[in-house]
Structures are given as C-alpha cells and as structure tokens.
Amino acid sequence: MELTHVCNRGVERKRVDWVPASVQWTNDFEAILRSDANVVVELIGGLDPAGLWVRRALEAGKSVVTGNKKLIAQDGIELEQLARKHKAHLLYGAAVAGGVPVIPGLRHGLVGDQITRIEGILNGTCNYILSRMEDGAQAAEALQDAQARGYAEANPSEDVDGFDARAKLVILARIALRADLRPEEIACRSITGIAAIDFEYARELNCTIRQISRVELRDGKLFATVGPMLVPRTSPLAWSRGTENMVLVGGKYGGDVVFSGHGAGGHPTAVAVVSDLISLAHGGSSIGLPSTPTQVGGEFLLRHSIRLVVHDCPGIIAEIAGALAEHQINIHAIFQRPGYQQEHLPFVVTVEPCTNSALRHALAHFAGKAWLAEPSLDLPILEP
Numbered sequence: 001m002e003l004t005h006v007c008n009r010g011v012e013r014k015r016v017d018w019v020p021a022s023v024q025w026t027n028d029f030e031a032i033l034r035s036d037a038n039v040v041v042e043l044i045g046g047l048d049p050a051g052l053w054v055r056r057a058l059e060a061g062k063s064v065v066t067g068n069k070k071l072i073a074q075d076g077i078e079l080e081q082l083a084r085k086h087k088a089h090l091l092y093g094a095a096v097a098g099g100v101p102v103i104p105g106l107r108h109g110l111v112g113d114q115i116t117r118i119e120g121i122l123n124g125t126c127n128y129i130l131s132r133m134e135d136g137a138q139a140a141e142a143l144q145d146a147q148a149r150g151y152a153e154a155n156p157s158e159d160v161d162g163f164d165a166r167a168k169l170v171i172l173a174r175i176a177l178r179a180d181l182r183p184e185e186i187a188c189r190s191i192t193g194i195a196a197i198d199f200e201y202a203r204e205l206n207c208t209i210r211q212i213s214r215v216e217l218r219d220g221k222l223f224a225t226v227g228p229m230l231v232p233r234t235s236p237l238a239w240s241r242g243t244e245n246m247v248l249v250g251g252k253y254g255g256d257v258v259f260s261g262h263g264a265g266g267h268p269t270a271v272a273v274v275s276d277l278i279s280l281a282h283g284g285s286s287i288g289l290p291s292t293p294t295q296v297g298g299e300f301l302l303r304h305s306i307r308l309v310v311h312d313c314p315g316i317i318a319e320i321a322g323a324l325a326e327h328q329i330n331i332h333a334i335f336q337r338p339g340y341q342q343e344h345l346p347f348v349v350t351v352e353p354c355t356n357s358a359l360r361h362a363l364a365h366f367a368g369k370a371w372l373a374e375p376s377l378d379l380p381i382l383e384p
Contacts, residue, residue: 001281004037029053033060039280041273042066051075058082058090065276067094067269073167073183076174077291091276091284096168097122097245098268100261101275106175106249113251115176119214119382122168124243124263125151125159126191126211130228131241134199134208139192151243151265162188162211162226169213169226176249177215179222179294187298189227193377198307201348202230204335205305205381208238212382214300225298225356230305230381236260237382299355303332303381306349306363309373312342316371320349323365327358344373350381 003023008014011027024031029049032040033056040057042064044050051071057064058079066072072079072092083090093103106115121127128151132142143160146152158164166186173179191211202209207230215224231238236258240246245263250256262268310316321331329351336347351359363376 001277005032005035007032029056033057033062037062039063039065039277041277042068043269043273044068045070047071047074054079054090055082058086058088061086061088063089063091063280065094065273065280066090066092067273068092069095069164069167069171073170076171077180089280091279092171093276094269094272096171097247097259097261098124098263098265099271100245100247100259100263100268101272102172102245102247102259103175104275104279105257105259106172110176110249110251110254110257113254115249115251116218117214117216117250118169118172118176118247119212119216119237119250120247120259121210121237121240121245122165122172122213122247122263123159123162123211124245124265125156126165127240127245127263128243129160130191130194130209130211133194133196136196138196139194160192161190162213165211165213166226169215169224172247173215173222173224174291177217177222178291179215179217179296180291181222181224181294181296185296186224186226189225191228193375194228195377197346198377198379200337201305201307201335201346204337204348205230205350206234207232207381209379210237210240212237215296216300222294222296223298223300224296225300228379230379232382232384234384235382299357300380301353301355302383303353304351304359305379305381306351306359307346307377307379308349309344309346310371311373312345313371319366319369323362324349324351326365327354327362329354329358329362356380 005024007026007029011025015025040062042050042054045068050068054064072095080090096102125146128146129142166183166188170181170183173181209228210231212229213226243262246260248258332350332352334349
C-alpha cells in the first residue's frame with residue numbers, strides 16, 4: 001500500500017513533515033478522482049460534501065474506506081449497491097465502536113448465527129461523562145473535561161442526546177438483523193437530565209447508569225431505543241468505563257458474544273481504518289446480504305426507576321400511586337435518602353415491568369403539580 005494524496009481544506013497549513021515527499025497535498029477532490037489511486041479514505045464526516053465525494057469515488061471504480069456513521073446509517077444500502085455496480089468495495093469498520101471490530105465480527109465471525117438482540121454502549125463520549133459522574137463529578141464538569149480531552153465537540157448534542165449512538169445502532173441492526181431502519185424511527189433520550197443524586201439512588205439498587213442502545217427482534221417485530229438506563233452491576237455493561245464501547249450480541253444458536261474496547265478518539269478510529277485498508281489489500285470485501293425495510297417500535301416491557309424532586313407535603317405518594325394504578329402499573333419500592341431539605345426533596349419510585357407509553361401517560365398526570373419541584377426522571381432498568 002502506498003499513500004498517494006491528502007485532500008483537505010487549508011491544506012498548506014496542515015502539511016506534516018513525516019509524510020513521504022511523493023504524496024500530493026491538495027484541496028481539490030477532482031485531483032483524487034483523476035488519480036490512479038485504488039482506494040479513497042473518507043474521514044470528513046457528515047452528509048455533505050462527504051456523501052457526494054463517496055459516490056463520485058465509487059462511480060469512478062475506486063473502493064472507499066470510511067468512518068462516517070451518519071452517512072452509512074442514512075445511505076449505506078444505496079452506497080453498497082453503487083459499489084457493487086462499479087466493481088468497487090465499501091468498508092466502514094470505523095463507523096461503529098472505533099477500534100473494536102464489531103462490524104467485521106458481525107459480518108464474518110457471527111454471520112452463521114441468527115442474531116436476535118444487540119445492546120450496548122456505542123458512544124464513548126457519553127460513557128466517559130457518566131463514568132466521571134459515577135466517580136463524583138458534576139455533569140457540567142464531566143462534559144467540560146470530555147471536551148478538553150477531545151472526546152466531545154463544542155456542541156455535544158450528537159453525543160449526549162443519543163443521535164451518534166442511534167446512527168451506529170442502525171448500522172448494526174442492518175448488518176446483524178438484516179433490518180433496514182431509518183435513524184429518525186428510533187426514539188432517543190438525552191443523558192442531560194442525569195444528576196449526581198441519580199447515581200446515589202442507582203447504588204441503592206445495585207446499579208449504575210449508562211447510555212444504552214438496544215435493538216431486539218421479538219415475535220417477528222423489531223424494537224429499538226437509545227437512552228440512559230439503570231444497569232445492574234452484574235451486567236458486563238456496568239463494567240465499561242471511560243471511553244470504552246461494549247456491544248453484547250445475542251444469537252439463537254451461539255448465545256451471547258461481547259465486544260469491548262476503546263471507541264472514542266483518533267487512535268482507535270485509525271486502527272479500524274487501517275484494518276479495513278489491509279483487508280482490501282488481502283482481497284477482502286463486504287458481503288452483500290439483503291436487508292428488508294422494517295418498522296420499528298420502542299415498547300420494551302421493563303422495570304423503571306422514577307426519580308422525583310418535590311416540595312414535601314401530605315398526599316404526594318397517594319397521588320403518584322393513583323396515577324400509576326390508573327395505567328395498571330404496580331409500585332415495586334420507594335427509596336428516600338435522609339439529609340435533604342423538605343422543600344427540595346428527592347426520592348425514587350421503582351415500578352414493576354410496564355411499557356414506555358403506559359408510564360409516560362402516568363407521569364403526565366402529575367407533571368404540572370405544584371408539589372413537583374423539577375421534572376421527573378424516568379430510567380428504565382436493564383434486565384440481566
């Protein structure tokens with residue numbers, strides 16, 4: 001393999017002295033298309049101009065290696081068809097979990113199984129923030145630290161609101177479950193409502209909090225969601241800390257397989273990109289397995305933990321119990337830690353397994369009550 005071109009904006013100030021003198025530096029993508037390069041590596045990100053350039057490269061018969069999860073989630077099927085049409089290849093191992101070989105593992109190592117479930121931690125930035133909060137940092141402090149280390153962007157919405165993890169989940173569902181999903185069909189919940197008190201109550205339940213991405217094939221229907229969940233400490237997902245990604249894949253015949261490693265940062269991404277390049281050099285390519293357009297729901301039947309902060313007064317528990325009972329939801333337990341002021345009192349109610357929609361309607365009954373000091377926080381509890 002030989003590096004022939006580097007194409008970038010402001011290319012003159014981005015030159016480095018360790019690249020061979022034979023490499024051509026340019027800000028003109030047409031120079032790449034005119035060249036005799038066999039493979040184009042796209043690491044721009046986003047849909048435009050990256051999408052146009054990837055299409056142009058494939059149409060020119062050049063294979064593409066990319067880490068662009070947004071583009072692959074949105075247009076991956078079309079781009080793979082375009083690659084096959086022009087006898088080129090499209091590899092995107094860096095699009096999910098950085099240097100953790102989840103995509104190659106699904107494409108080759110587990111292709112003989114019938115995958116029924118994927119759940120995992122797909123965003124290293126969120127995992128870093130929540131791990132820091134678990135160790136006692138405040139949310140704002142943990143985010144600033146992640147930004148200073150280059151794990152989070154100045155605008156961290158893609159990460160903390162779940163959109164980055166959602167794009168990755170779409171890619172995994174397409175490969176493992178042969179399901180053609182649109183990212184916007186999967187409900188996302190942000191981690192921004194998580195506070196230090198939530199980790200205190202999580203410890204009471206022998207749990208921690210992680211951003212979990214889940215997709216499951218059940219009774220011929222597909223269910224998917226992305227958001228913060230209480231994770232029992234007995235689960236491998238509770239052991240993942242810092243920028244680590246972890247993916248649990250459940251197969252009908254092979255059982256559970258776990259992929260784990262660092263998912264955020266330049267070095268893990270570079271490992272996946274170079275691995276794809278070496279795979280192409282060895283004659284490897286993606287396998288053209290069909291996927292089917294699939295409707296997706298978010299109605300998992302799970303236990304939930306509801307954190308409420310109230311101006312304490314008589315009748316609050318009775319009102320909460322009544323709203324839950326109206327929607328056939330049973331209370332499992334109530335936790336109230338001592339030492340908090342009555343006018344801003346946090347406590348937690350856990351409930352028996354119920355659907356997201358039933359709980360959402362129950363919580364709406366007391367969303368505007370005068371005794372509620374701040375919006376309630378609902379955290380589903382991941383089952384072992």
